[in-house]
Amino acid sequence: MATRINPCSSSSFKHDVHIPTRRITIASSRTYRTSKWVSQISSGIHAKRHLELKSSNGYPLNAVPLQDGNPLTEDHIAPQLKERPFISGSESPESTLSITVVGASGDLAKKKIFPALFALFYEDWLPENFAVFGYARTKMTDEELRDMISKTLTCRIDKSANCGDKMDQFLKRCFYHSGQYSSEEHFAELDKKLKEKEGGKLPNRLFYLSIPPNIFVDVVRCASLRASSASGWTRVIVEKPFGRDSQSSGELTRSLKKYLNEDQIFRIDHYLGKELVENLSVLRFSNLVFEPLWSRNYIRNVQLIFSEDFGTEGRGGYFDNYGIIRDIMQNHLLQILALFAMETPVSLDAEDIRNEKVKVLRSMRPLQLEDVIVGQYKGHSKGGQSYPAYTDDPTVPKGSITPTFAAAALFINNARWDGVPFLMKAGKALHTRRAEIRVQFRHVPGNLYKRNFGTDLDKATNELVLRVQPDEAIYLKINNKVPGLGMKLDRSDLNLLYRARYPRGIPDAYERLLLDAIEGERRLFIRSDELDAAWALFTPLLKESEEKKIIPELYPYGSRGPVGAHYLAAKHNVRWGDLSGEEL
Numbered sequence: 001m002a003t004r005i006n007p008c009s010s011s012s013f014k015h016d017v018h019i020p021t022r023r024i025t026i027a028s029s030r031t032y033r034t035s036k037w038v039s040q041i042s043s044g045i046h047a048k049r050h051l052e053l054k055s056s057n058g059y060p061l062n063a064v065p066l067q068d069g070n071p072l073t074e075d076h077i078a079p080q081l082k083e084r085p086f087i088s089g090s091e092s093p094e095s096t097l098s099i100t101v102v103g104a105s106g107d108l109a110k111k112k113i114f115p116a117l118f119a120l121f122y123e124d125w126l127p128e129n130f131a132v133f134g135y136a137r138t139k140m141t142d143e144e145l146r147d148m149i150s151k152t153l154t155c156r157i158d159k160s161a162n163c164g165d166k167m168d169q170f171l172k173r174c175f176y177h178s179g180q181y182s183s184e185e186h187f188a189e190l191d192k193k194l195k196e197k198e199g200g201k202l203p204n205r206l207f208y209l210s211i212p213p214n215i216f217v218d219v220v221r222c223a224s225l226r227a228s229s230a231s232g233w234t235r236v237i238v239e240k241p242f243g244r245d246s247q248s249s250g251e252l253t254r255s256l257k258k259y260l261n262e263d264q265i266f267r268i269d270h271y272l273g274k275e276l277v278e279n280l281s282v283l284r285f286s287n288l289v290f291e292p293l294w295s296r297n298y299i300r301n302v303q304l305i306f307s308e309d310f311g312t313e314g315r316g317g318y319f320d321n322y323g324i325i326r327d328i329m330q331n332h333l334l335q336i337l338a339l340f341a342m343e344t345p346v347s348l349d350a351e352d353i354r355n356e357k358v359k360v361l362r363s364m365r366p367l368q369l370e371d372v373i374v375g376q377y378k379g380h381s382k383g384g385q386s387y388p389a390y391t392d393d394p395t396v397p398k399g400s401i402t403p404t405f406a407a408a409a410l411f412i413n414n415a416r417w418d419g420v421p422f423l424m425k426a427g428k429a430l431h432t433r434r435a436e437i438r439v440q441f442r443h444v445p446g447n448l449y450k451r452n453f454g455t456d457l458d459k460a461t462n463e464l465v466l467r468v469q470p471d472e473a474i475y476l477k478i479n480n481k482v483p484g485l486g487m488k489l490d491r492s493d494l495n496l497l498y499r500a501r502y503p504r505g506i507p508d509a510y511e512r513l514l515l516d517a518i519e520g521e522r523r524l525f526i527r528s529d530e531l532d533a534a535w536a537l538f539t540p541l542l543k544e545s546e547e548k549k550i551i552p553e554l555y556p557y558g559s560r561g562p563v564g565a566h567y568l569a570a571k572h573n574v575r576w577g578d579l580s581g582e583e584l
C-alpha cells in the first residue's frame with residue numbers, strides 16, 4: 001500500500017505524514033523500523049516506560065535495542081538516519097498527541113475508551129505531551145467531563161500505587177468541546193482549542209468515532225476540513241458496524257475515502273485486541289508442536305463460540321437493525337477464523353498478515369440458508385425470578401424476528417482446510433458468558449487403546465481450547481492413564497490458566513488497540529478489502545433470510561440455546577465441545 005509523505009500539507013485529513021517503515025538490521029540481527037528507532041534516540045533513552053516495550057506486532061516500535069547489555073547510543077545510528085527529524089507515529093519531545101473522542105457522552109466512551117486511555121496513562125504508555133478531548137452535542141464543561149470520566153476509572157494493576165494522584169494528573173489532561181456532528185464551524189472551534197493545548201509543537205491527532213454509524217461521514221468531513229493536523233499525522237478510529245451488507249459497507253468506505261486515505265482509517269474490531277486472540281499466532285507459529293497439525297490432515301473441526309448471559313438490555317434499538325450475525329459473526333468470529341486459518345505470513349508486518357487473512361476469506365464459500373440456524377430468546381421464570389423476552393425490550397419493535405442467536409457452518413476451499421467444518425455459534429441471553437476457540441482433532445489411527453474408550457471414539461480425540469474470556473486459559477484435552485495397577489484411561493487437561501501463570505492481569509482489548517493506533521500499527525485493524533471479503537460471505541445469506549422472513553427458533557433466556565444448533569453440528573458430524581460436560 002502506498003505510504004504518503006507530505007510534510008508540507010495544508011489542513012486536511014488526507015495528509016498522514018508518515019515515514020515509510022524501512023527496516024534496518026543492527027548487530028543483534030533483529031530487525032527494527034528506522035523511523036521509530038530514530039524517534040527513540042531523539043526521545044532520550046531514559047524516557048517513559050512505553051519506550052521500553054513493544055507494540056502488538058512484536059517489533060519494538062519504540063524500544064531501545066541493547067547491545068551486549070549496553071544502552072544504545074548515538075554511535076549505533078546509521079549516519080544517514082541521524083539527521084532525519086522525527087515524524088513517525090511515535091512521540092518526540094517536539095510532538096504532541098491529541099486524542100478526540102467523538103461521542104464522548106456515550107456508553108462506549110464511558111465504559112471502554114476513557115478507562116483504556118487512563119490505563120495507558122497509568123502504565124506510562126502515553127507520550128509525554130498528550131491531551132484528551134471529548135466532543136459531543138451534550139453541553140458539558142471540562143470539569144463535568146472530568147467528573148463523568150472519573151466515575152468509571154479504575155486502577156487495573158495495582159490499586160494502591162498512586163492511583164489517586166495518577167487519576168488527577170490524567171483528568172487535568174482531559175478537555176471538552178460541545179458541538180454538532182455536521183458543523184464545520186464547531187470543528188473549527190475544536191481545532192482552535194487543540195492548537196492551544198499543542199502549544200506550537202508538531203501536532204499528531206487521533207479521532208475516535210464513538211458515535212452511531214449514520215453520522216460517521218459527517219464527522220469525518222468536518223474534522224477533515226477543519227480540525228485535521230496541518231503538519232503531523234491525523235488518524236481516525238472507526239467503530240463498528242461498518243455497514244449492514246456489501247453495498248452499504250462499500251458506500252461507507254467510499255465516503256470515508258473522500259476525506260481519508262486507507263492508512264488513516266483504523267477500523268476497530270475489539271476482539272482482535274483480546275489477549276488470547278493475539279496469542280493465537282504466537283501459539284501456532286512459535287511452537288513446533290502445533291503448526292504441523294494445523295490442517296485437514298489432523299483437525300476434524302474448529303468451533304468459534306461466543307455467548308453472553310444477558311440480553312440486549314437497552315441496546316435493542318441498535319441491535320434490532322443488525323442482529324447477532326452482523327453484530328458478532330461477520331466481524332469478531334470471522335476475524336478470529338481468518339487469523340486461525342491463514343497461511344504463514346511473510347512477516348509480522350500489518351500488510352503481510354492482512355494479505356493472508358484476505359486470502360482465507362476469499363477462499364471461503366459464501367454462506368447459504370442451509371448452513372445456518374437462527375434463534376431468539378423468549379422470557380421465562382426460574383427460581384421465582386422472571387427473565388424478559390427479546391421482544392419485551394422497550395427499544396425492540398414488537399413482533400421482531402431479529403435473531404439473537406445463530407449457529408453456522410463455514411468451509412474454506414483451499415488445500416489446507418478442504419472439508420473441515422468451521423462452526424460458529426453466537427448468542428445473547430444464554431446460560432453463560434464465554435468466548436472460546438475449540439479445535440477438535442482426528443482419531444488416532446489404529447489406536448492401541450481403542451478398547452479402553454468404549455464405543456464412543458469421539459470422546460477420545462484431542463481437543464485444544466483457547467478460552468478467550470472470561471478467565472483466560474489454554475488447555476489441551478488428552479487421554480491419560482489413571483495412576484495405579486491395571487490400565488484405566490481418562491480424559492485430562494494440560495492446562496495453562498492465565499490467572500495462575502500471569503497474576504499481573506490482562507489489559508483490556510481497547511488499551512492494546514488504542515496504543516496501536518497511536519503507534520500507527522495497523523495489524524489489528526481491518527483493511528477495506530478484508531471488510532469487503534467478510535461482507536461477501538454473509539450478504540447473500542442475510543438478504544435471503546430477510547426476504548424470506550425466516551422465523552427464529554425460540555429458546556428460553558438463560559438456556560443453552562436452540563436445539564437446532566445441535567442438528568446443524570450433527571449434520572457435519574460434529575458435537576459442540578462446550579456442551580460436552582467436560583469444560584474446565
Ligand SMILES: NC(=O)C1=CN([C@@H]2O[C@H](COP(=O)(O)OP(=O)(O)OC[C@H]3O[C@@H](n4cnc5c(N)ncnc54)[C@H](OP(=O)(O)O)[C@@H]3O)[C@@H](O)[C@H]2O)C=CC1
Nearest residue numbers: 103105106107108109136137138210211212213239240241
Ligand atoms: N456500547 C458498546 O458496548 C459498543 C458500541 N459499539 C459502537 O460504538 C459506537 C458508539 O456506541 P455507544 O457509545 O454505545 O453509542 P451511544 O448510543 O451511546 O452514542 C454515543 C453518542 O453519540 C450521540 N448520539 C447518539 N445517537 C445519536 C443520533 N441519532 N444522532 C446524533 N448523535 C447521536 C450521543 O451524544 P450527544 O447526544 O451528546 O451528541 C451519544 O452519547 C457505535 O457505533 C456502536 O455501534 C461497538 C461495540 C460495543
Ligand SMILES: O=C1O[C@H](COP(=O)(O)O)[C@@H](O)[C@H](O)[C@H]1O
Nearest residue numbers: 240270308327328332435469509
Ligand atoms: O461488539 C460487540 O461486542 C460486545 C461483546 O464484547 P465483549 O468484549 O464484552 O465480549 C457485545 O455485547 C455487543 O453486542 C457487540 O456489539
